Amino acid sequence: xxxxxxxxxxxxxxxxxxxxxxxxxxxxxxxxxxxxxxxxxxxxxxxxxxxxxxxxxxxxxxxxxxxxxxxxxxxxxxxxxxxxxxxxxxxxxxxxxxxxxxxxxxxxxxxxxxxxxxxxxxxxxxxxxxxxxxxxxxxxxxxxxxxxxxxxxxxxxxxxxxxxxxxxxxxxxxxxxxxxxxxxxxxxxxxxxxxxxxxxxxxxxxxxxxxxxxxxxxxxxxxxxxxxxxxxxxxxxxxxxxxxxxxxxxxxxxxxxxxxxxxxxxxxxxxxxxxxxxxxxxxxxxxxxxxxxxxxxxxxxxxxxxxxxxxxxxxxxxxxxxxxxxxxxxxxxxxxxxxxxxxxxxxxxxxxxxxxxxxxxxxxxxxxxxxxxxxxxxxxxxxxxxxxxxxxxxxxxxxxxxxxxxxxx
Amino acid sequence: xxxxxxxxxxxxxxxxxxxxxxxxxxxxxxxxxxxxxxxxxxxxxxxxxxxxxxxxxxxxxxxxxxxxxxxxxxxxxxxxxxxxxxxxxxxxxxxxxxxxxxxxxxxxxxxxxxxxxxxxxxxxxxxxxxxxxxxxxxxxxxxxxxxxxxxxxxxxxxxxxxxxxxxxxxxxxxxxxxxxxxxxxxxxxxxxxxxxxxxxxxxxxxxxxxxxxxxxxxxxxxxxxxxxxxxxxxxxxxxxxxxxxxxxxxxxxxxxxxxxxxxxxxxxxxxxxxxxxxxxxxxxxxxxxxxxxxxxxxxxxxxxxxxxxxxxxxxxxxxxxxxxxxxxxxxxxxxxxxxxxxxxxxxxxxxxxxxxxxxxxxxxxxxxxxxxxxxxxxxxxxxxxxxxxxxxxxxxxxxxxxxxxxxxx
Numbered sequence: 001x002x003x004x005x006x007x008x009x010x011x012x013x014x015x016x017x018x019x020x021x022x023x024x025x026x027x028x029x030x031x032x033x034x035x036x037x038x039x040x041x042x043x044x045x046x047x048x049x050x051x052x053x054x055x056x057x058x059x060x061x062x063x064x065x066x067x068x069x070x071x072x073x074x075x076x077x078x079x080x081x082x083x084x085x086x087x088x089x090x091x092x093x094x095x096x097x098x099x100x101x102x103x104x105x106x107x108x109x110x111x112x113x114x115x116x117x118x119x120x121x122x123x124x125x126x127x128x129x130x131x132x133x134x135x136x137x138x139x140x141x142x143x144x145x146x147x148x149x150x151x152x153x154x155x156x157x158x159x160x161x162x163x164x165x166x167x168x169x170x171x172x173x174x175x176x177x178x179x180x181x182x183x184x185x186x187x188x189x190x191x192x193x194x195x196x197x198x199x200x201x202x203x204x205x206x207x208x209x210x211x212x213x214x215x216x217x218x219x220x221x222x223x224x225x226x227x228x229x230x231x232x233x234x235x236x237x238x239x240x241x242x243x244x245x246x247x248x249x250x251x252x253x254x255x256x257x258x259x260x261x262x263x264x265x266x267x268x269x270x271x272x273x274x275x276x277x278x279x280x281x282x283x284x285x286x287x288x289x290x291x292x293x294x295x296x297x298x299x300x301x302x303x304x305x306x307x308x309x310x311x312x313x314x315x316x317x318x319x320x321x322x323x324x325x326x327x328x329x330x331x332x333x334x335x336x337x338x339x340x341x342x343x344x345x346x347x348x349x350x351x352x353x354x355x356x357x358x359x360x361x362x363x364x365x366x367x368x369x370x371x372x373x374x375x376x377x378x379x380x381x382x383x384x385x386x387x388x389x390x391x392x393x394x395x396x397x398x399x400x401x402x403x404x405x406x407x408x409x
Numbered sequence: 410x411x412x413x414x415x416x417x418x419x420x421x422x423x424x425x426x427x428x429x430x431x432x433x434x435x436x437x438x439x440x441x442x443x444x445x446x447x448x449x450x451x452x453x454x455x456x457x458x459x460x461x462x463x464x465x466x467x468x469x470x471x472x473x474x475x476x477x478x479x480x481x482x483x484x485x486x487x488x489x490x491x492x493x494x495x496x497x498x499x500x501x502x503x504x505x506x507x508x509x510x511x512x513x514x515x516x517x518x519x520x521x522x523x524x525x526x527x528x529x530x531x532x533x534x535x536x537x538x539x540x541x542x543x544x545x546x547x548x549x550x551x552x553x554x555x556x557x558x559x560x561x562x563x564x565x566x567x568x569x570x571x572x573x574x575x576x577x578x579x580x581x582x583x584x585x586x587x588x589x590x591x592x593x594x595x596x597x598x599x600x601x602x603x604x605x606x607x608x609x610x611x612x613x614x615x616x617x618x619x620x621x622x623x624x625x626x627x628x629x630x631x632x633x634x635x636x637x638x639x640x641x642x643x644x645x646x647x648x649x650x651x652x653x654x655x656x657x658x659x660x661x662x663x664x665x666x667x668x669x670x671x672x673x674x675x676x677x678x679x680x681x682x683x684x685x686x687x688x689x690x691x692x693x694x695x696x697x698x699x700x701x702x703x704x705x706x707x708x709x710x711x712x713x714x715x716x717x718x719x720x721x722x723x724x725x726x727x728x729x730x731x732x733x734x735x736x737x738x739x740x741x742x743x744x745x746x747x748x749x750x751x752x753x754x755x756x757x758x759x760x761x762x763x764x765x766x767x768x769x770x771x772x773x774x775x776x777x778x779x780x781x782x783x784x785x786x787x788x789x790x791x792x793x794x795x796x797x798x799x800x801x802x803x804x805x806x807x808x809x810x811x812x813x814x815x816x817x818x
Contacts, residue, residue, distance in 0.1 A: 007612055010599035035599050049672075052697065053651040054630045055638055062637055063630035063651075130733075132774065137748040141733040143669040145655055150746070154657075154667070155737040156581025157566055166573065167647050167657040167665045168737055171580060172565025178627045182591050187773035189598035190419035190444050194778075197605035203416055209773040213754045216743060217772045218587045221463045221472035223755065226740035227767025228471055229464055233740050238576040246554075248563060248576035256576050258558050303576075326555045328564040328577055331635035331642050334625060337559070339546040345622045346632065358636025363626040364596035365541065365617040369603075 007369035009036025014192070016040065017094040018071070019087075019111070021048045023144060023174045024128045024211065025100035026067055027181030032096075032188070033070030034362045034371040040090060040387060041071045044078060045409045047380035057354040061377075065349075065357045068377025074388070075381030075409035082407045084110055089392040092119040096188055100128040103138045113206050122204045124191045126184050132210035142211060148176040151215025152222055158235035163296065168235065180214040239299070244291035245270070247299050248328055249306040256328040257306060257314045262288060269321045274305045351376035381409035416778035418445025423601070425449065426503040427480070428496075428520070430457045432553065432583045433537045433620065434509035435476055436590030441505075441597070442479030443771040443780040449499055449796055450480045453487060454818045456789035466763045470786075474758070474766045477786025483797070484790030484818035491816045493519055498801040501528040505597055509537040512547045522615050533600045534615045535593050541619035551620060557585040560624025561631055567644035577644065589623040653700035654679070654707050657737070658715040666715060666723050669733040671697060678730045683714050760785040790818035 014037040018029040026041070026048065033039040041048075054063040061067075074090075076083040091097060097116060099106055106112065113125050127133055130142020131150075148154050153176065158168035184207065191205040216223075225231045238247040243262035251257055261270040264280075264287070271279040279285050279301070284294040291298055306314055311327045318325040327333065335358060340346040345361040353376070362371035388394040388408075402408040423446040427438040435450070435457065442448040450457075463472045470476075483499075485492040500506060506525060508515055515521065522534050536542055539551020540559075557563050562585065567577035593616065600614040630651075634640040642650070647657040652671035660666055670679040673689075673696070680688040688694050688710075693703040700707055715723055720736060727734040738746070744767060749755040754770035762785070771780035797803040797817075811817040 007610065007614065008603070010596070010603045010614065012603070013608060014602070031595065055634045055640060057637055062633035065633055066630070131748050132752050135748045135751040140728070141675070141731055143655070143671070143733045145649070145667055145669050146733045146735045149667050149735045149737045152738050152740065152743050153580065155739050157578050159575065159578060164573070164575065166568065169566055169568060169578060169644065169646050170649065171562065172642070172644055173627055173629050175627060179588065179591070182588070182595060183772050186440065186591060186595040186598065187419070187775065189595065189602055191775065193423070193598055193602050193605065194417070194419045194421070196602065196607065199422060201416065205416065205419065205775055205778055207773045207775050210752070213752070213770070213772050213774070216749070216754060217769050218582060218584060219769065220582045221475070222740045223744065223767040223769055224471035224474055225464045226744055228466055228763070231464060231740070233581070235578065235581055237578050240579070250574065250576065254570070256564065258554060258563070260552065260554070324550065324552065324555070326558050328558045329561050330564050331561065331631045331640070334561050335632060335635055339540055339544045340625070342544040343541050343622070345625060348636070354637070358632040360626050360628065360632055361622070363592050363618065363622050365619070365622070366596065366600065366614055367617060369614055
């Protein structure tokens, strides 16, 4: 798919200062940068610690190639007096500051909301934290896995109570951090819209995004059903509490295929595929409530069959029987998926630090004004000179002095 | 916590038409409505099918109380000729249309992008679908669980390969739909900002949000690590592939406590709690990459300690050492959590249809301009008269005629 842009990217003209680290704040600014915003990332001299996470090539993080894309990096000794002046000059040149230090830490460093607004009165300030900027838990350390647990997500990622007795699993990525970062991006733009639109108020706003709350907000009927009926939502494994069979089943080649055959005609066709057409007459599987009540037994029967076939063979047979199915995609499946490739959601990108790298594309897709991957995650402090020159008005000699003094990397 | 608003809600003045159903589009508009937008929801005469999902009270869905809050409902027979005129009049009065029909279906009903822009040239049109509006899979049915599987999420919600042989679990909520809805809200505001800001282009934009892609965009280093190293990201159960120690650990009283001590200072404090401060000097645990490489060994050392303590004792000691920790909250834990209550993230709301209901609060929190729950999910077509009068300029007699003709519920 080749976009033919007729409009500028949606966030062209927006400038954002990120004083963040790890996942949530940098993910927020990645999203803003993907849609065209100019992202200035302030890092400590040693760089954002996330640069050391995951697999490295040439001493460079592959994750960082994606996580840091479209950002300009300036690396500063944040404790140096000169850094304070630099940061305030950068703030004055930005629409937004996004940060995810512990609540109050930025203020202790002299960058509280009031100090920032003194140099940029209409600044949008987006705070991201584990539990929020207020309340009895505000000072608690919180990482993504904690926020996911407190938000109610972790309890649900498990097999049903009384089945295997295993602990609930992690989603596999920092889903809570990423959801918080996405909420932060959403809220930041809401505040910007009210500030900048005709009829808006031109005012800065401060946002207080909590990881725990971002997760909780996705929990659907969990709270109303508990409050009204005392019902405590429980995990349902690979299945759905009210429908069977619907689960992920193992394949001969080590993957899993999702099969949703929880209507009478679908189940009858599946029973034929299993070579056990009589299952539909078995009282334990004769209708959906019976199948739900005996789901473990039924899933075991289905799994016995799916284990004898490869994903491809299963997909062919299930499609021929018109039974909804899909394998659980691995990285390899995603990378070669024709739909993702067609839509440029899986793309080869040239990274000057590590060579050709596979990136996920840009969400949301805006056909007439597509976001772009302008560059991959930069080196630590790679844009220090141009940022200081362009946004702070520093002369080359002064910049060189800062570098000699160890203030600037 | 009592907010004292000094600014209007961030999306006050924004009007959005939702022609959606189930989860993704209605979740998008819930988020916009929470921050103050006027949401006009067009429903079929029988209402959005999601109204029948989950537990019911008085024949009303508890989920709907949250999912439909802050929205105005108009119920129409979409096949009637009069409905076409009504919808176009509503479009003309709105900034945004959000829809999640199958790709092309709205166009077949006469509401393609061009037809909508004929009455509102600067309209933002937000399409949400399973696979996107283009490409070889665009016509495939869009089930949430399938989208999560194709985006790479389902494969990862499991114990490591070669351990229990169980299928990967569902997250427990329609996480893919909700993430797609959140991306849609984010992208909608990006388009609005560029349209409405001084120096913006005043132009409408169309967005193409895919559930599969929204999930994929959160997969972190999965693609670059596969593309560069051929590494296929695998599930890690309760742990994290890139950080250690971080896992769910067994307690003396048979539960599990999450501990995230995967930074140098946190690990040092945990090592003291373990009574083994020398662990930080051990080359196998000296930094995060080393700890990741020896995570199983490290987790066993930690578990040996946690098994000697109850959940309550563990929580007390870990909090005293300022080490992130938590049990996996259930609905009951969430409902009574003092932090959520303090921040009004768990709140009692009066629903005229079903009485007092527990709602999750509003994310993001904007202290000076807080979003509000102005009302709970309305009855089918509850606001039909006022919408037709206010936005379409229809007289009461004409509205009554539409109702008699069965066009309006």
